[in-house]
Amino acid sequence: MADITADPGAEQDGLTPVKPIESELLVVTGMSGAGRSTASDALEDHGWYVVENLPPQMLGTLAELVSHAPGSIPRLAVVVDVRSKGLFTDIRTALGALSASGVKYRVLFLDANDGVLVRRFEQGRRPHPLQGGGRILDGIAAEREILGELRDSADLVLDTSDLNVHGLATAVTELFSESGPIALRLNVMSFGFKYGLPVDANYVADVRFIPNPHWVPQLRPHTGLDKDVSDFVLGAEGVGNFVDRYVMALEPVLDGYRRENKHYATIAVGCTGGKHRSVAVAMELSKKLAQYPRVTVTTTHRDLGRE
Template sequence: MTEQQDETSTVDGDLTPIKPVESELLVVTGMSGAGRSTAANALEDHGWYVIENLPPQMLGTLSELVSRMPGALPKLAVVVDVRGKALFADIRESLNALSAAGVAYRVLFLDASDDTLVRRFEQGRRPHPLQKDGRILDGIAAERVLLAEMKAQAEMLLDTSDLNVHQLGSAVTELFSESGPVVLTLTVMSFGFKYGLPVDANYVADVRFIPNPHWIPQLRPLTGQDEAVSNFVLKDNGAADFVDRYVHALEPVLEGYRRENKHYATIAIGCTGGKHRSVAVAIELAKRLSQLPRVTTSIRHRDLGRE
């Protein structure tokens, strides 16, 4: 993560204003069991002032405080959940009040698969806050309906299904530095289609058009992180041309994210098993994207090591 020092940044020769960090508020929400408390702890470790379980109706009062004292809480994060279902129903109105007061905010939404959420609730031996007399899955389904709009409009989406508490803390650290987020952070993820699509991907590309190193005996036990496999994947068969054109196609998308004040996106590259082709292409793609102005990249290999 890099810290913004100046009030302007040069992009293609033009001066583009960067909004001061002190005018920004982070709203952390998402599915119960997806790791909101872990994310809050990670933010606190990086100097954020975190308010947990704030009723959404209090956001308006909070916006007045931030507006009157913009430097008093330079890094403020508010964790909002659905335990008070009636209170949460008014969250859109509360967020609109923030905008009307001139307080910039972003939403970090934490999600996980139903199976993962059920397992976490069962391990913790506690009910879902919305399940009432039904099953945990009933509570999860009700919560997904309630959170659908928030998820659709969130600037940042983190799927924590495959993350433990330490990995989630690291993911939050990648998003936020001492003074806030970098302008645009891209996670380039490799995955295997046979294990399902990544739910937090903004863009998905299929590289199964590239011949599979799995069928080359000397390459089969290796991965896309090995030079021999990377050379095989990227040297011929249109892979290098695909990377070139994909980077070019993404450039206006990334610029649009900046205009819309989106700071985080995930680009997923898939092959059959997530071991050879997608890994090699994801590494090369991340390398190329990191050369774009005001872009930071990280790489995640979701299915590497799975049989």
């Protein structure tokens, strides 16, 4: 959004110029039941001014008002969802208009797998806003079709399938706390292919080419977090070369993300069960990626403990 600078005459009068105030606009959207309310509450807790269920056509007007007085509302989050019905289909046009007018914004898209969404609606005993006379799954399918393009172009996609309200609040806090998001935050996630691909992965590395510690009796009970397993995995032929080359291949990606103002990405590392190989390689990747400037790395193990 617009920068409001100090009076140019202030420096001439011997006063220290006031640092320009840059206001932020975050558009929060995503699947119904994926946690928009929890996310908006967490944003409010960290100083964001949150406007919920805003018709997309009003995005430009609201952004213009805030840009003229960024000191009063420096951080604005706008929650847009399918309760806007037909109005929601205009969000792409509204976002395009924001870009054309020079307003900087980011889109946070909250998602979850269908099974989790169904369970959440059933627990809340509320119908999906688009299911009509059909099933909850019918409403979810209709919503995915409407939101598909927006999800693909979002700056941040946060999968809440494995998060409770506290976990989601923590994730939002890490991304949008008072200090603001860092230049680039990477989440290196290990997972098991037999449990499905992570829906929020930007890149997926398949490490099933590595000999499996599962077939070594003394290693089978342990995980990739244990030194014996880690040494076995990382010491296998070609693994060190793979990790080094994978990190090198990501270098232009990280630079591109910075240029495109993308602040968050997930790199998923998968093996069969998500217990040994993917965990050890994810830890090693995290260690090497954390050495890059202006990058913060977190490591998560989605399926560790499921076996």
